[in-house]
Amino acid sequence: MSPLLHQYSLMERVLHDQRAAEALPGEVRRHGSSRAFIVSTASLAQSPRLREIAEALGPTCAGVYTGVRAHAPRDSVMAGAVAARQAKADLLIAIGGGSVIDAAKVMLLVLRHGYTHAEQLDVHAGAPWNTETQRPRDHAHWLRMMAVPTTFSAAEYTSVGGATEPKTKAKQAFGSQMMMPVAVVNDPVMTLTAPLDLLLATGMKAVDHAVERLTSNRANLYSDTVSAVALSLLSRNLPALRRDPSSLAVRGELQYGVFLSMAGIASGTRSNLAHAIAHAMGSLCDVPHGLTSCVLLAPVLRWVGDAAGGKQRVICEAMGREGADAASAVADLVASLGLPARLRDVGVRQELLATIAERTLHDPLTANCARKVESASQVREVLEMAW
Template sequence: MQNGIYSYPGTKRVVYGIDMCEALDKEMTHRGAQRVFVLASATLARKTDVVDRLMTSLGSRCAGVFSDIGAHTPRTGVVAAANMAAAARADLLLAVGGGSVTDAAKMVAICLGNGITDPAELDALRVVTKPNGDTVRPSYKAPAIDSVIIPTTLSAGEFSAAAGCTDTRTMRKESYIHPAAIPGTVILDPAVTIHTPEWLWLSTGVRAIDHAVEDLCAINSMPFSDGTSRHALYLLAKGLRRVKADPSDLAARLDCQLGAWMSILGTSAGVSKGASHGIGHVLGGTAGVPHGYTSCVMLPHVLRFNYPVNAQRQGWISDALSRPGEAAAEAVGDLIAELGLPRTLREVGVKHDQLDLIAEHAMLDRLIHSNPRKIDGPVVVRSLLDAAW
C-alpha cells in the first residue's frame, strides 16, 4: 500500500493564455505594488519591444530595470541586480526571460532578505554536497520580496524553490534553496515567446521533458506528480513538434508552456531528480553548455543506465510519447533528433579533456546521489559522459 505526504508548491497564481501586459496590470491591482524592479534578458531588452511594453504598462510603478544577467546566473550579476533593487526600494520583482533570469529573480530576493551585498557572501547560503552524498542546506532568512515571472523558455524554474547560481571563481553552478523563494505569480503568455530562438525554445522543451521523466523515475515519486508528469510528456511532445513545423502556432506554444508547468510539479513538492539533472548542472556551470542542451545530450544515456531498476516506469514514458512497448531511451532520443537538436557532448562544445573534471564536480551535486541507480563515484559518471561523447 502506498503512503506519503504531498506538499503543494508555494505558487499562488498561474495566469495563462492572456496578454502579458493585461495580466500584469491585473496583478498590480491585486497586489498594490508601487515600486517594481524589472529583471530582463539582454536580448529582450535590446532587440525587442517586450521590456518597453512592460515599462509602459507599469508606468510610474517601474523602479528600475536590470538586463545584464549572464548565462547560468553568475553571482556577480545577481548581487549587482540586488544592490540596484535595494537602492530603488523595490517592493516587487518582475522577471521576463529564460531560466537564467528566473533564477536571478529568486537569487535577488534571497540576497535582499539576507543583506547580501558582495558575491563572496553567498558562500554561507549555498547548498554543499560532499562526494559521498552528504548534503548541508544552510538555514537563512526568507526572501524579503516576492516575484512575478513571465518566462520565455520552457525550463520551468519559475515553479521551483531552488535557484542555480554560478560561482565565477570556481565556475561551479551551485544550488540555493528556500521554500519561500518560489515566485508568487507566473504569467504564461505564448505570444511573448515568439522572440525566443528556435533552438532555445525546443531545447528547453527537452529540459522540461527531462523534468517529467526524472520525476516519474524518482526514488521518491508521488502519485499526483506521476499523473502530471505523464500528461506533461504528452503536451510537450505534441507541442514541440507543432512549433517546429510552424513557429507562429500560439496554441502549440501554450501547450508547451502548460506541459512545462506540469513537468515540474513533482520537483516543487520534493520529488528528487537524478543523474541527467546532476550532470547537467555541471555541464552548464563548468563547461558552459546551455541547460536545454544538457538534457538533449544526457537524458537518453541516463535512461539506459537506470533501466535495470525502473523498467516499468520507463514504460510509462514510452506510452506518454506514443511509443508503447519501445525503450524510453529510444523514444526520447528519437524525439530529440526529430527536433533537430544536438545529441553528443562534442556537438555542444565540451572538450574531451574536460570529462574527468566534469565527472569529479558531478559527485558534488546533490542530484547525482538521488539517482535511481546508485552512482558510486566519478568513474561511473565518466562512463555516462563517454557514452554521450
C-alpha cells in the same frame, strides 16, 4: 501505501494563456506592491514586449535591469540586487529564460540579507533550504517575485536559483521557500522573443523534468500522473512547434506541459542523474541547460535500464512510442528537433569528463536516481555513452 507528504509551495497563482502586459498590473496590485522592479537580459532590453510591460505597469514600475547573463554569474546577480535596492523595489518581476529567473531568485536572497559583495553568498551555497514550517521565521523580511517566462526552462516553478561562482565556474544552488515566484504569467506571445532553437532546447529540458520524475526513486502516483501527461504534451507539441513556429496555440500547450512537468515536486519527487550532470557540466563547459538535456537524457536512461522498472514503458507510452525503448524514444525526439545529441557536439572536451563525474557525485539530485550512483566511475560510464 507508504507514508507520503504533499507540500505545496508559496506560489499563489499561475496564469495560463494571458497577455503579460494586461495581467501584470493587476497581479502587482493584488500583491500590494507599488515599486515593481523588472529583471531581464540584454537580448530583451530593446524588445517592444519588454517596453510594453514596463509602460503597462506605469508609475508602479520602479526600474528595469537588463544585465543578467547566461548561467547567472554572481556579478550580474549582485549588480541587479544593487539596482533594485537603489530603486527601493518592493517586488521583482523576472522576464526571460532560466538564467534571468534564477538570477532574480538569488537577488531576493542578496536583498534579504543586505549583501554588497558576491562572496557573502558563499554561506548559502548548497545549504538545505527546506524548513519544517511552510514559511521560514523571517518571511516578513523577504521581498517576493513574479515571473514571465520566455522559454520552456521551467525555472519559474522552483524555489531554488542557480548562480555561477566565477573562479571555479561552478553553478551553485541557493534556495528558500521565499524565493518561489508568488505568481507566474504564461504568455505564449512572450515566447516569440526567443529563437526557435532555444525554445526547442529548453523544451527538451522540460521533457527531462518529466522523465526524471518518472525514473526517480521517490516517484509516486501523483508525480507519475502529472509527469506522464506533461511528457505527452511536450513530446507531441515540440515537433509541432518546429513545423509551425507561428502557432500560439502550440506554444500555449507547451507552456502547460512545462507547468505539469514540475508539478511532481509537490509530492517530493525531484529530478535525478541527468540534471545532476547538467549542473556539474553546464557552467564549467558553458553549455545551456536545454542542450545538456538533449545530450544526457537518453544515455542516462540507457544506464538506468531495468532499475527504473515499468517506468521505461510508461515513458514510451506517453511519447506515443509503445513497444520502443525509452532511450531511443528520447533520442529520436531530439533528432526530430534538429538538436545536438552528443557531448562533443556541444563543445564538451573529453579531458573534462573526469572533473564532471566527480562534481556530479556532490550534487544532491544524484541520490534520486532509480539506479544507485555510488562512484564517479559510474557517472563516467554515462558520460562516455554520451560522448
